[in-house]
Amino acid sequence: MRWPTRPNAAFAVLAGIAGVVGSFAVAGYTRRFVVAPIDALVVRLSPGAIVAWLIQNVGEEAHLLHIGLSAVIATGLLAGAALVGQAVARRGDYPFFGAGLAGVLGWGVTVLITGEPLLAVGAAVPVAVVTGLGTTVSSAPDHSPARRRVLRSGLGVLGFVGLSVGVDRFSGGTDGDETAGTDAGIEGATASAEVTQRLQQAESQSLDFASDDLPGLVSPIKDFYGVDINEFDPEVPSDDWSMTLTGEVESDVTVTFAELTDRPTEHRYVTLRCVGEPLNGKLLDNAVWTGTPLKPLLEAADPNGECGCAMLRAEDDYFVQFPVDALEDAFLAWGMNGQPLPKSHGHPVRVLVPGHWGETNVKWLSEIELLDEEVDGYWERRGWHGTGPVSTVAKLWDTTALEDGRLELGGHAYAGTRGIDRVEVSTDGGDTWNDAELSEPLPGDDVWRQWRYLFEPNGAHDAVVRAVDGEGAMQVEEASDPYPSGATGWVRETVER
DSSP, X not given: OOOOOHHHHHHHHHHHHHHHHHHHHHHOSSTTSTHHHHHHHHHHHSOHHHHHHHHHHTGGGHHHHHHHHHHHHHHHHHHHHHHHHHHHHHHHTOHHHHHHHHHHHHHHHHHHHHOOTTTTHHHHHHHHHHHHHHHHHHHSOTTOXXXXXXXXXXXXXXXXXXXXXXXXXXXXOOOOOTTTTGXXXXXXXXXXXXHHHHHHHHHHHSOOXXXXXXXXXXXXXXXXXXXOSSSSOOOOXXXXXXXXXXXXXXXXXXXXXXXXXXXXXEEEEEEEEOTTSOTTXXXXXXXXXXXXXXXXXXXXXXXOOTTOEEEEEETTSOEEEEEHHHHTTOEEEEEETTEEOOGGGTTTOEEEOTTBOGGGSOSSEEEEXXXXXXXXXXXXXXXXXXXXXXXXXXOOOEEEEOTTSOEEEEEEEEOGGGOEEEEEEESBTTSSOEEOEEOOOOSSSSOOEEEEEEEOOOSOEEEEEEEEXXXXXXXXXXOBOSTTTOOXXXXXXXXXX
């Protein structure tokens, strides 16, 4: 067996990279991109312990690791096609046949991965071109001017194409999402009068912090946190969407998007908190959501399963089990801050379950299956237990020195449907406590509040913050990691002017 030379191997890798870039050029950063299905498989095969460690220790940037690994795998598969083409070309001195074979194999590999025959050409052509370039260079005498010219021109063209694609896609390109641009849109620009009133109410009730970095009482769509099991969001046009209530029911109920949006409409403030965030993390946000209650659809289906539970399923293959009783207060949302629900937040429809961790508020909702016995959901199978009510937390997000010498501390507090009664602040490590100023509560059963506390510092201070919920229960003092049931504990920070 004759192993490929270093130049052959280098051009094979280059062909694999070119194929990945070509796929990206025609498919964009979507699920049709050759890396996307591999990434989904990598995520699903990752052991729960590793996923938990990455969430806690790497955080939101963990997705870059599995995307990088998936890109390497895709490059390797396409490079393998190039190696086969090179071997055929060397054995029979048929460079064009070898390049064509590499392209066909690259196309076949991409089709097997993505299921997109037409878009697979975007990967196949670069693989064929670079393979042909490699065999031409390899067959030329060493150090010949022709060899160097071919090499320089080929690499120059590939580099220019790759740079152009990257600039286009990441600076102004679109991936075909029918709500593209809404993440950066001006909230309320096309909102109804009711939504506009709620946005204005939230703005007027926000505390007047000295710092501009602290979020208001409604988070802009572009800043609202997003955590998904996949890096590549599903693309579900509104006209193609429907949701079915099935399983242990008296009769299946299916509703289309047009039918859903024709139902009685409400506009609710709802706050979401991620079960995987650190204690003082910032995966906590609030928005004005537009939608309709789920309860009438549940009543029409007439659940009769013995466990009183349901499995919610999404277009991205996510699934979570939930008590039916909790779903009676759930809300099917298709709007966010006066805009159509963006793809990154579940377009066209997601569910919001009051008072529960963010992972239960399924995006791209497609089915609610009523069960006869309990079944673990996606994260439960990986050791998490975040489907219960959210834990009370007071965040310390602001430490600002004022011109008059005082120090401003501030943040948000959240306790799900229990609400926030007060926030207490200590600047001596917990020996003494004072009440913080609170924003007026917004209407709704599941909404955060802002808090602010001013004091005159004297050197460094051990600041501690805790909240009391609307039922009079004090926030748990003992700190715990996010895994497996969400971070708890009093937030502590050393602060000074």
